[in-house]
Amino acid sequence: MTWFLDHWDEVITLARQHAVLAALPLAVGFLLALPLGWAARRWRTAYPILVTASGLLYTIPSLALFVLLPLVLGTRILDPLNVVVAMTIYTVALLVRTVADALGAVPEGVRSAAVALGYRAPRRFMTVELPLAVPVLVAGLRVAAVSNVSIVSVASLIGVTQLGDLLTDGYNRAIGGELITGILACLVLALLFDVTLQGLGRLLTPWVRVEQARGRPVTKGAAA
Amino acid sequence: MIRFDGVSKVYPGGAVAVDNLGLTIPTGQITVLVGPSGCGKTTSLRMINRMVKPTSGTITVDGQDIARIRASKLRRGMGYVLQDAGLFPHRTVLDNIGTVPRLLGWKRARIQERARELLERVGLEDDLADRYPNQLSGGQRQRVGVARALAADPPVLLMDEPFSAVDPVVRDQLQSDLLALQADLSKTIVLVTHDIDEALRLGDQVAVLRRGGHLAQVGSPAELLAHPADDFVADFLGRDRGYRSLAFAGMPRLTLHAERTVTLGEPLPAGGPPWVLVLDAGRPQGWVRTEEVHRPGRRVLVDDLERGGNVARLDSTPREVLDAALSSPAGRGVIIDDQGEFVGTVVASELLALLELERGQR
Numbered sequence: 001m002t003w004f005l006d007h008w009d010e011v012i013t014l015a016r017q018h019a020v021l022a023a024l025p026l027a028v029g030f031l032l033a034l035p036l037g038w039a040a041r042r043w044r045t046a047y048p049i050l051v052t053a054s055g056l057l058y059t060i061p062s063l064a065l066f067v068l069l070p071l072v073l074g075t076r077i078l079d080p081l082n083v084v085v086a087m088t089i090y091t092v093a094l095l096v097r098t099v100a101d102a103l104g105a106v107p108e109g110v111r112s113a114a115v116a117l118g119y120r121a122p123r124r125f126m127t128v129e130l131p132l133a134v135p136v137l138v139a140g141l142r143v144a145a146v147s148n149v150s151i152v153s154v155a156s157l158i159g160v161t162q163l164g165d166l167l168t169d170g171y172n173r174a175i176g177g178e179l180i181t182g183i184l185a186c187l188v189l190a191l192l193f194d195v196t197l198q199g200l201g202r203l204l205t206p207w208v209r210v211e212q213a214r215g216r217p218v219t220k221g222a223a224a
Numbered sequence: 225m226i227r228f229d230g231v232s233k234v235y236p237g238g239a240v241a242v243d244n245l246g247l248t249i250p251t252g253q254i255t256v257l258v259g260p261s262g263c264g265k266t267t268s269l270r271m272i273n274r275m276v277k278p279t280s281g282t283i284t285v286d287g288q289d290i291a292r293i294r295a296s297k298l299r300r301g302m303g304y305v306l307q308d309a310g311l312f313p314h315r316t317v318l319d320n321i322g323t324v325p326r327l328l329g330w331k332r333a334r335i336q337e338r339a340r341e342l343l344e345r346v347g348l349e350d351d352l353a354d355r356y357p358n359q360l361s362g363g364q365r366q367r368v369g370v371a372r373a374l375a376a377d378p379p380v381l382l383m384d385e386p387f388s389a390v391d392p393v394v395r396d397q398l399q400s401d402l403l404a405l406q407a408d409l410s411k412t413i414v415l416v417t418h419d420i421d422e423a424l425r426l427g428d429q430v431a432v433l434r435r436g437g438h439l440a441q442v443g444s445p446a447e448l449l450a451h452p453a454d455d456f457v458a459d460f461l462g463r464d465r466g467y468r469s470l471a472f473a474g475m476p477r478l479t480l481h482a483e484r485t486v487t488l489g490e491p492l493p494a495g496g497p498p499w500v501l502v503l504d505a506g507r508p509q510g511w512v513r514t515e516e517v518h519r520p521g522r523r524v525l526v527d528d529l530e531r532g533g534n535v536a537r538l539d540s541t542p543r544e545v546l547d548a549a550l551s552s553p554a555g556r557g558v559i560i561d562d563q564g565e566f567v568g569t570v571v572a573s574e575l576l577a578l579l580e581l582e583r584g585q586r
Binding site (some may be wrong): 069107109110112113114115116117118119120130131132205206208210 | 273275295296297298300301304306307308310311312313315323324325355356358359372382414
């Protein structure tokens with residue numbers, strides 16, 4: 001506690017960097033996963049290929065990816081871009097399946113109603129399928145967000161500063177207060193991400209709430 | 225007018241959904257496609273708005289080949305009602321109804337106005353406008369589905385088993401409301417159902433399809449009931465085909481009988497027939513059995529009534545009149561006028577004798 005009180009401004013700065021390194025890849029990864037997940041849904045043969053391939057990406061150890069990327073991208077070893085790209089890859093890996101399954105959860109009757117009423121594919125995707133996929137998408141995003149917050153801390157080993165520094169430094173110099181602060185700060189940050197996404201999901205799905213609030217159909221009004 | 229010309233649909237693997245269908249669907253009338261599951265009725269319906277592409281043959285709407293019209297444009301010009309409504313769960317009732325006008329690029333205010341107008345038109349209260357579909361009953365959802373289909377005032381309405389997901393009482397109400405709506409709007413309606421009663425009730429023209437996508441017979445309900453083309457059609461129409469055909473027969477001139485009546489709350493006069501009809505402000509309320517109720521000075525109360533008899537109107541079909549007679553505890557069917565006031569009774573045997581006579585004259 002005293003360690004935190006003495007260093008709180010430093011912790012806040014690290015947390016801010018940590019948040020950017022976790023959130024930016026989450027956003028970019030989600031945007032990349034959308035078309036991939038859509039394709040996995042659209043073509044039956046594409047589903048197992050895309051879902052398996054993206055799942056395999058997640059199994060690459062983060063440290064290996066952090067070290068390998070400069071070779072692939074031609075960036076400097078200390079460039080935070082390496083971390084952003086690596087985290088984006090992990091996000092895509094987690095979200096392709098989520099997007100595919102979320103789109104699959106849109107009821108077939110609703111989809112064919114949209115077709116029958118004269119929606120063309122792009123507008124149908126944006127205004128019917130995507131909004132209805134939000135509950136499942138949010139669930140997947142929450143997992144990816146927490147996973148990102150946790151994996152980013154490894155980046156301390158390649159010298160990109162964020163909350164992970166508290167863990168490495170605290171461990172190396174055997175400062176218990178710093179270690180605990182690092183762990184708790186990561187937890188709080190993950191929790192913040194989770195709550196934010198959950199709130200966003202609620203905001204985007206007002207119809208789900210009325211269902212839960214009422215539980216049964218309203219029979220008031222005209223008969224039948 | 226919608227025309228199917230030698231239309232077939234064969235799925236990869238060889239399953240034949242529709243086999244060389246030729247059918248003319250007249251403008252401004254209700255055509256019902258009816259048949260058992262697997263008869264290709266829904267496939268046929270979905271070919272009209274190009275949701276299913278025919279393997280061969282052509283479909284024309286007012287002489288124009290639909291294959292040459294852009295699918296989205298064609299569909300926006302045809303209302304579509306699905307089984308269980310198929311409403312968008314994330315949109316309010318009003319926004320659901322406004323779907324096609326929105327796709328057509330109408331102004332916001334005009335869409336709102338039109339959607340509210342339709343809400344009333346299909347018999348829903350204004351305070352449902354901002355509800356979500358999952359806050360409605362099945363019947364209400366179905367009404368919203370019809371309103372949504374009518375929103376851009378399309379000349380053609382396609383209805384895929386529109387009433388099969390609601391209970392029988394609600395279904396009956398929705399069917400009458402559709403007929404009332406159609407009397408006003410005169411749309412070209414193509415309706416798919418597996419329910420022969422629904423087909424006979426709603427259809428100006430009924431097309432009976434059999435498994436494998438063959439058209440078994442097409443005609444008016446009266447024609448089908450009187451002259452089924454083959455055993456399949458006869459079987460499909462059901463056992464009480466003769467009785468049902470009375471719903472479409474002309475009504476012979478009936479002699480109405482006078483009836484001993486008593487006003488509710490008054491004492492029953494002495495003597496008289498075993499059954500007396502009880503009226504309230506001229507409207508029939510039920511029958512009372514004289515021997516049970518009659519005591520000097522005793523008034524006839526609601527609890528004394530034997531209800532359960534159906535009433536028929538002066539302009540009812542023979543089926544309804546016969547049903548009124550058969551369901552009456554007194555054996556005499558009660559006939560009312562447009563105001564609901566009692567005008568006389570009929571006896572089943574007399575109606576049957578008249579129908580028999582008419583049949584002899586044809």
